[in-house]
Every structure is written in structure tokens, then in C-alpha cells.
Amino acid sequence: MNKFVKKDQKIGEIAAKFPKSINIFMEYEIDFCCGGDRPLAEAIKEKDLNEEELLNRLNNEYEEFKSEMNKGIDWNKESNTKMIDYIVNKHHAFLKEELPVTEKLVSKILKVHYISHGDVLVQLHKLFNQLKTELEGHLIKEEEILFPLIKEYEKNPSEEIRKRALKVLDETESEHDEAGDIIKEIRRLTDGFKVPDDGCSTYELTYEKIEAIERDLFQHIHLENNILFPRLK
Numbered sequence: 001m002n003k004f005v006k007k008d009q010k011i012g013e014i015a016a017k018f019p020k021s022i023n024i025f026m027e028y029e030i031d032f033c034c035g036g037d038r039p040l041a042e043a044i045k046e047k048d049l050n051e052e053e054l055l056n057r058l059n060n061e062y063e064e065f066k067s068e069m070n071k072g073i074d075w076n077k078e079s080n081t082k083m084i085d086y087i088v089n090k091h092h093a094f095l096k097e098e099l100p101v102t103e104k105l106v107s108k109i110l111k112v113h114y115i116s117h118g119d120v121l122v123q124l125h126k127l128f129n130q131l132k133t134e135l136e137g138h139l140i141k142e143e144e145i146l147f148p149l150i151k152e153y154e155k156n157p158s159e160e161i162r163k164r165a166l167k168v169l170d171e172t173e174s175e176h177d178e179a180g181d182i183i184k185e186i187r188r189l190t191d192g193f194k195v196p197d198d199g200c201s202t203y204e205l206t207y208e209k210i211e212a213i214e215r216d217l218f219q220h221i222h223l224e225n226n227i228l229f230p231r232l233k
């Protein structure tokens with residue numbers, strides 16, 4: 001996924017693009033109006049800020065802002081092809097970027113907090129890896145088999161193509177249920193992503209990322225299960 005906010009961007013440009021960045025700039029005491037005409041990296045350096053943390057927060061906010069905007073799209077009026085392209089570019093790209101990064105974080109906190117929180121973290125490590133493996137296979141199946149069939153069906157709505165698509169679609173729907181069950185189990189295990197009092201900032205970041213994956217996954221599955229797939233049934 002292409003991150004929207006990069007450190008070489010001008011602060012004023014970021015502030016103009018999405019309103020909530022202003023709150024973050026204020027919290028970090030970054031001048032976004034008079035000092036807006038300079039790259040974010042300059043302010044980070046000047047104030048000796050944690051660059052990764054700030055960029056993550058800005059990008060997470062931007063993603064939220066974008067999904068708010070997307071709620072305005074009436075997908076019922078859009079073509080299958082447009083929907084598929086949107087799903088692949090937004091939701092599949094997000095998972096391809098976030099799953100490997102988050103997996104590394106999960107392994108890291110398992111090692112660092114093994115003594116005090118091994119009971120939860122060993123399970124989390126197992127569940128997250130299971131989720132990652134299943135989703136990665138699932139995305140490939142959709143991109144290589146199911147989505148091309150749905151696009152083909154849109155151009156040539158024959159019964160033969162529809163039947164082929166429905167067969168794969170049955171499998172992908174069960175995979176959605178499986179992924180949903182794993183993420184719900186992770187939520188239960190972590191008591192709603194509650195970071196223990198002695199958890200470090202990496203612990204916090206890991207839980208934030210898994211929660212963002214959960215949020216994105218639910219929107220993603222909603223588009224496929226509730227809008228795209230019923231068109232073939």
C-alpha cells in the first residue's frame with residue numbers, strides 16, 4: 001500500500017488534504033499554518049520526534065478519513081469490474097502490506113514479553129500466523145481465479161461462467177468465515193486489544209495494527225459477501 005503521508009511532504013499540504021491531521025499536528029506542537037510550507041521531516045528533526053510513530057498515526061488517520069469518504073459510494077450502482085479493482089487496490093493491498101509487518105511485530109513482542117505474558121502471546125503468535133497464511137492464500141485465489149471469472153461474466157453473462165464462479169465463490173465465503181473466526185478469537189484472547197500496564201510501545205503498536213487489520217477486513221468482507229458475490233447468485 002502506498003502511504004499517503006511521507007516525511008518529505010509539506011506540512012501544509014498534509015493539513016489541507018485531511019482535517020484530522022491538524023489535531024495530530026497540534027498534539028505534537030507542529031506548526032501547520034505559518035510553518036506549513038516546509039517538509040514534515042524538518043519539524044520532526046527540530047522537535048526530536050519519533051518519526052515512525054508520527055507517520056503511522058497520520059497514515060492511520062488518513063485511512064480512516066478515506067474510508068469515511070468511501071461510505072458515500074453507492075456500490076450497488078457500480079460495475080463488478082470497478083468494485084473488484086477497488087477491493088484489490090484498497091483492501092488486498094492493505095493486507096499485503098500489513099500482514100508481514102504485523103507478523104514481525106507479533107514475533108518481537110512474544111520474545112520480549114515471553115516471561116510475563118507468554119500465555120497470551122504464544123496463542124496470539126499462533127493465531128496471527130494462521131490468519132496471515134489463510135488470508136494470503138485467499139487473496140491469491142480471488143485475484144487469480146474468482147475475480148477474473150466475475151469480470152468475464154460481466155462481459156459475457158453465460159451460465160457456464162456463472163457456475164464456474166459460484167463454485168469458487170462457495171469456497172471463498174467459507175474462508176471469510178474462517179478468517180472472521182480467527183480475528184474474533186484474537187480479540188477475545190487479548191481482551192479487546194488491551195495492552196497490559198507493563199507493555200511497551202511496540203506492544204501497543206502491534207495491537208493497534210491487528211485492530212486496524214480487523215477493521216479493514218470487516219469492510220472488505222462486507223463488500224464481497226454482501227454486494228459483489230450476491231450478483232452471481
Ligand SMILES: [Fe+2]
Pocket residue numbers: 087091092139142220224
Ligand atoms: Fe478480497
Ligand SMILES: [Fe+2]
Pocket residue numbers: 138142172176221224
Ligand atoms: Fe475475500
